[in-house]
Every structure is written in C-alpha cells, then in structure tokens.
Amino acid sequence: MGTMTRRQFAKMAGAGAAALSVGGLLAGCASGGESAPAADKGDGAQTTPTTPNQVIVSMTPGSEPAAGFDPFVSWGCGEHVHEPLIQSTLITTDTDLNFVNDLATSYEASDDGMTWTFTIRNDVKFTDGQPLTARDVAFTLNGIRTGEASECDLSMVKEAVALDDTTVEIHMEKPFNALLYTLAVIGIVPEHAYDENYGDKPIGSGRYKLEQWDKGQQAILVANPDYYGDAPQMERVVVVFMEEDASLAAAQSGQVDVAYTAATFAANQPAGYDLLNCASVDSRGISLPCVPAGGTKVEQGDMAYEVGNDVTCDRAVRQAINYGVDRQKMIDNVMNGYGTVAFSVGDGMPWSSPDMQCTTDVDKAKKLLDDAGWTPGADGVREKDGVRASLNLYYSAGDSVRQAIAAEFANQMKDLGIEVSIKGASWDDLYPHQFTDPIVWGWGTNAPVETYNLFYSKGTGNYASYENPTVDAYLDEALAQPLVEDSFDFWKKAQWDGQAGIAPQGDAPWVWFANVDHLYFAKENLKVAKQKPHPHGHGWSLVNNVDQWSWA
Template structure:
C-alpha cells in the first residue's frame, strides 16, 4: 500500500501570515502543539509499550556525534531527531506549529519575533529548560556550526554574533527568564523583515541544547559535538541509552511535555547494509526504512504487510533535495578565509568556466533518473528545487552535447592524444578526483565518470563517510564532490548557504565551491528581507540566471524519499524526525 505525503509551497502562505501579524502587532495564531495529525489510520486504539526497530544504512553515524545543532549531515540528523526539539515544528503540510514555544508574536513589520517558552520542559538529565539554554544554543552552536542556520539567520540579525574563537554572544537574540506568572521569552531582532524564520526553528534546523553540559568546556563543534564522555542530552520524546557500531538505542522519555506521551518503550536504530534492507523489512527483522531503492520498491509495494510512503519532505533536513556536483573553484587546500576574501589561487582545472561547461555538456543526463535513482526522482531543471514552486525557474545545466564538450576543452588547451585517451595540457593530464557517499551519490559518480571518459576527462572516485566529507569543507582538499543538497521549504533555509559569499566558512555543507558573486549576494539579501512573494520570486529568478552563467555547481537530479514500514505499526509521521513521537505497534 502506498501513501503520498502532502507537499506544497509554503512561501505565499507564510508571507501573508507574516504581513498580517506584522501590521497588527499581535500574536500569530498558533495551533495546539499537542494535537498533530498522523499519516496512518487514527481509528485504531493506541497500544502502550514495545520496541520499534529502524533500519539505518551501515555504517552508523560515529559514536559521540549525535548533535544536530552542529552539523547538517543527513544520516546523523536522521538518527538524532528523536532526542531533540526546536522552538517550532513543521507539520505534514509544511505549516509551523508550537514546540518548545507555546506562541509567537511578530512585530516591527516582520523584523522582530518574540517567542513564549513552555514552562513544563526538562532535559533528559532532569534539568529544566531555560531561555538562556535557547539563547546559548544559537550563540554557541547553531550560528557557528549549522550550515543552513548559520548561513541564513546569522547574516540577517540586526547585530552580528561574535565569531569563534571569541566567547559566544549574539546581541540580537535576547533571553528573558520566567518571573512569577510571566513566562520566559526569546526575542530575535533582524535588520529588516525576515519572513522564513518560522520554518527554521525545528529540531532539525534549531535543536536546543542544555547549556549546563558545557560548563567549563569549549562550545560544541562538528569535530567535538559533546564534551568527552558526555552522552547526548535533549528534550525530545526519547532519550539516549547506548550507541555502538551495530545499533543506537533510545528509551521512552517519561518526562516528555507532549500529549500524548510516546507509546513505544524503546527505539533501536540498527545498522543494515543497503542491499539487505528490503529483505530485513519483509522478514520482520526491522519495522522501518528511511529509503527504499527503485529495484526493491515493486516487491515491497506488493507486500500486504508493508506500507510505502513517498514524499519530498523528510527527516534530517532531507526536504526538497537535489543531487548535485560541487566544483572546487580554488586550489586544493586553500584556507576558507582566503577563498572568502578572494585571495586564494584558482583551481588549475576547475577555475576555468569553459571546463565546467564542458563537463556539463558531456553528461547524458536523460538516462540518469533510471540509472542513478532507479526511477525515484526527476531531472533537476534549476538550482532551486521545483518543489519550492514560488522560487523555482527553469534554468538547467548546459545540455548534453559531447561535440560541444570536446570543442570547449580544445579551446581551453586540453588536447586529446587520441580517442579514449585522457586529455593533457602542458604535460598535465585532465584528471579530477570526485568524493561521494555510498548509494545514489556513488551511482551518480560512476555514471559521470563513464560519460566524462568519452570526452577525455578522467574522474577518480573516492567514497567517504560522513566525517570524511565534513572534513573536506574545512580543509578544502578536493576537486569535486557529490552532495545531496536539501533545500527545505524556502531558499533562505537551504539554498543561500551554497551560494552566498558569507557561507564560505569551512562549516559542513555550506559554500564548498567557494563561489562569490556580489550581485548574487545582494539579491539573496534583498529576497530575505522581502515579504511580497511575487517580488521574492523575481529575485530568486535573477539569482538562478546568474548562477547558471557562472556554473559553480551542477544540479542534476531531484530525489524523492521513499519510506517503508510494517503495517503493524501506526501513528507514524514520516515527514519529520519525530516520526515515532505518537507511533505504536499492535502485534
């Protein structure tokens, strides 16, 4: 049985709500945080207890890294989602609903947001949540390490936050603790109206951490997410038990503020090799898969004991994802600061636009949906996902034309010694390294290497894990890499971080190309401060035209998430990392 998750462009609705709230100066209506829809049948009486087993790709995220406030690596965020909360959550229609905040008020024509905090939230170690925890999390973790949050919210604040290694400080984020009957509040002040904020405060984009855990310790980073020996501590519906190479175990949080409280006693996230996952689900060894391959889908769809859910909104930031290629525009190993300043030397091969255009022309992308994604997706036609409808404009990469690819390489001085041989220039072979993950990224890299070989470009493939790819953003020691660029529900959330000059920081999954275009920067800044959605649409259209001309990346495939679970378990929310918050199993 197959269900399709709802997906819609939230930009227009958000802009209207923002405009109305800003003009009135009153709180924007916010629905009850305890009554959210689920995707499975709601008529069945929930069953208390039991264990739910999730199949995760092997290898599991490394021990000690489960902190979604300091990295946007999808596998880690997916595994950690049940442990944390943000101020706001997103429902299955991409609408904001209360989470750690009970309500919010939008003032100053959209430049100020005031959030009222719940008074019944405790961390998993029993310590009450405070407004200072929220403020510190943004200062010390999110706005220094989280690629999407750092690149979008950070530059929009009225006053800049202190950069590392200075002590954490963000003057434009204000914390007021509860006093008597007056609840605690958090205030964000922006330089201009800032419409996307409510989409950026979830457990994925804004997981709140316990400040006291870092007392006397340096702030968290992607390299050291927790103090040595410290288990993850959040406020989420489940709490951490153990983590080894084979499985991650959580247990029900008895102090969870949500209603109803979690039904399941335990959640086990088990490492399963991709090739064995469908069989493990069909055989009852696991209850859930975050991703089903195209070749396994027909058999699972035909299985009456399995339910399939397809959608573009998913956990771990995996919403509206585009499989793309990052070109390092500067010499390998250049410091991110010198790249950002424009003083680094260009990449000896990829610094040439003609070479980047030739690579695009060499790709026979018409077969990529079937051969790379096994049919689960579409060709990308723009830097911005087609699922972000208001901002999308058809701006594809240069079309497949191997003759044009050869001509461009010839003109760039890369000479072919003969058919099937690697081109050279001044004795240097035209060889590039491509870094990628396993799965679809590996499939894409393999297909690209085959296509590029036909025009005399050798692509040497290197598969890495999450920590390996994360390190490359900091040391920049790569030629090209394949990434799954998940864009969220608004370009300010997930697109800006790949193209704005301020996002050349070395943080994971930011502007790895080192791309800098002042006109593009100015358009992104203007779009972030604009409430009128038609104006924003035009601005993002201009951005896409400029990016197509510069080609710092190749956007190739839009992916969809195909999830599967046993029908014995219901109440799941497949569109969120809190997918088991209200789940139960009757077996």
C-alpha cells in the same frame, strides 16, 4: 551545513562502519524493557515480535550522533537536519513546510529584521521536573552560537536575551529571515542541567526521552509522560545503526520494522514488507571549481587547502557539462527510476527558479566547447592551450549510489570529449580535494539556506570557490525581507535574473543530477504518517513524526 560539518560527519560515519549482528543489537528491545526472544517463523528466519507501541528502525551508521543527543553539537540541527524529538523547538514545520508553533505561542520580527521576539508557553517542564523558561531558550541559542563544536550556523545571531520567563529576544548581526528554518530544528536544553556529559544523558521536554544508547549499535527512545502536547501513539522507538547490506539482511529476517535501503537494493523487497518511497530534496550533484589551479584557502583558522581547477575554471566547460549530461538516463541506469531529475539544490521549493532547468542537448554542449577553443585531440579528448580536458571525480567509497553516479557521468562525458577518472575515497581522504576537483556531493534541506551556503561568496559550502557580487546582493536581499515569503523572488533572481546567476546558462558552478528518493522497507501492517520532503541524509528525518505512527 558547511565544510566542518561534513568533515565531522565523515568521522562520525567511519566510527560505526562495521556491520553488526542484528540479533545482538536488539537485545533488551522488547516492549516494557524486558528482553524478548525472537519468534521463529518456521523457515529458520527470526522476527522481532510486533507490539502495538514499539517500532524498530534501521538507519545508516552516519545517523548516529557522534557527540550524542546534544543540540550544542549536531543533534537535530547538524549535518542532517531533523526534529530533535528529545527536546522541544521554538517552532516546527508541517508536511507543507509551513511554520507551526511548538514552544512558541507567537513571534515577530522588527521592521529592519534585526530583532526577533518570541513568546513561549508557560506550562512546559523538562523531564527532571524543572520548568522550561525563556532563559533556557537564550542559553541554548547563545551556547550554539559561541560553541566551537557546533555544526549549526548561528553566526548571524548577535545575542539571545530572556526578557522574562516567557519572552526571548534574538538580536541579529544582520537580517537573516532563514533563521526560522534553523530554529525549527534546534532543541532547547536546560541551563541548570547542561554539562559536558549532556549528549549521553540528555534532559529535554520533547515527545520522547532517551532510555538507552549502546554506542555504535542502537538508541532507544520512550514516550515522555509529561509531554505538553498530544501523547505519542508510538511509545517506544528503537533505532539500530547499520550499513546498507546489514539493513537489508535485518529486513529479510524480519528483525526490524523499517529498514532503510538504496535504489541498488530496492528490487530485493522482503516478503511482508512494503517499499516506502519518500520524496526528498536530497540532491546529488557535482561541484565545478570556478577558479584556476594554484590558489589556497584557509579554513577553520589553520587548515590550508589547494584551490582551483584549470579545466572547470572555464565557464564554457561548466555550461557544456550541464547541457551535455542526460539526467533522466542517469536516474534510469543508476537509481532504477527511484529519483527525480534535479536542476538545483531545492527543486520544487517556493524559492526554486524554473530557469535552473535545462534540456539535455549534446550538440549545444559540443558547440560551447568548440567556440571556447576546446578542440578534440587524437584520442578524442579535448585540449585548449596545452590543458587537457581531463578531470578527477571523487565520490564517497562507501556509497553505492554515488559510485554509480560517478561512473555514469564519466561515461556520458566521453561523448563531449571530456575525460573523467572516478576515484572512490574515504571522507578523510576526499576532503583535501574539496576545492580542486569535482566531487559527488549530497545536499538538500527544507530551507533556502542551502542555496546561500553553496553559492554565496563566503558560504560555508562554497566548494566551487564561486564569487559573483550580483548573486551575493540578491542573496543578502532575500534574507533581509521581514517576511520569509517575500524573499522567494530574490532567491530566484540569484539563480537567474536574465543576465547573471548560477543557472546552467549563467555561471554554472555546479551540475545537478537527481533528487534521490528515500527508500525504506516497511512492514505491511505499519502505518507511517505522511512525510514532509526529506532533506539530505537517510536517517532521523523519517521519524520526525514517529509519534503519529501506529500498527494496523
């Protein structure tokens, strides 16, 4: 979930950006594999026949896995975490985010947190008929750990070792109990059948098999008849990849059963569809570089980036921004109310701290700037020591909500005397500014590791170049607890311990605005199973439990 991940995601998103003909995509998507003609509704619109065992879902172009359905790269455990469906996982999480066994029958950590032992089922077979053993588990974890292309961070793992067919040990480089959250989305691949072409023709042991993948267009999954768990109620899942406007058009013409949409399109609800609103921990916020301009940072061995910002390096500016922004107004104006106020990257989670919350107080924000020596100039923009309180704010040009967030933020900052120029850019053009300028980011998973990535001094998502030894120590202590539930207080202290932390009254390296509701147009007679909170990414997390969906 770090820098490389998002860069790879940018390339992935750009590869399928063109809007595609829905009719062309759905060829061959009828139940049983035969191409079925669309039904005429009598008003010129076409609709795909609804069958009791198939669902057609639209997702963003960025949801298509660029390297295919390969956990060694990004499938399931990459940028947008989700259950891998095609492969089994050691454990998973339920709708309340409790850990539940999948392949595992039991697991435990050593007292020092340096060894995890998993016992797995002995009745699982891959779709080629070969048994799944602990050796496949070890092969998968070691392959991800050493793979240069992997978007999944297993750097905390030293080695996975199969002790016998049903027992695997994971030896750690350091205690890291959040590993459990990662293991819940890592699909296990077969050692005997893994090669460079695996992503195109994956062999797994999960609920579904990949039947067809038309790159840049659609993927079709079918139920695995040899699955060891409950047989999927939804036997066939067709996923079409398209832009926001094409997704809306597909719903309006009845050609998809579930169509993702955004708050900016939510009012255009098609007849025959409900608006499915899924709560999320998909947070929108802005990074605020904490160091002065002039530095450099080397990423991935040889990629050098400029670092620092002479305005946001002042803690008073960062605090003022946090207190001066009206989050609810932003949600009302930008998202049409489809979101909740956010103060952190994990609001509402067991590890989130109430100390991250702050009430909008423009007078307090102005006083913070006044006391820090930022005085209004003739045009109302503040200055200090010859530095003008002027910022460039970047956002992904293809995201209508982020664009609107950027514009609303710029408008609100005028009241504080901070000038904000918004700049839409492709991800490739945006990344050179990741350590120098504020950027509208999207983050959020059902795991505290996001907090680690963003705020640990060596975190892979530390775009603010934030360093605080006290915060680092709390984060290390959180991860060292043998029981995950014992770690939550340390996560909270990293946010604010009464004197130090990342909270708005502290170092404030980010400002958070909203948790974005994940919105979908879903056909009225489709029963979508209860969802767990959606992480960042408007895609595969929706179908985590598609095997439990049904038609009324």
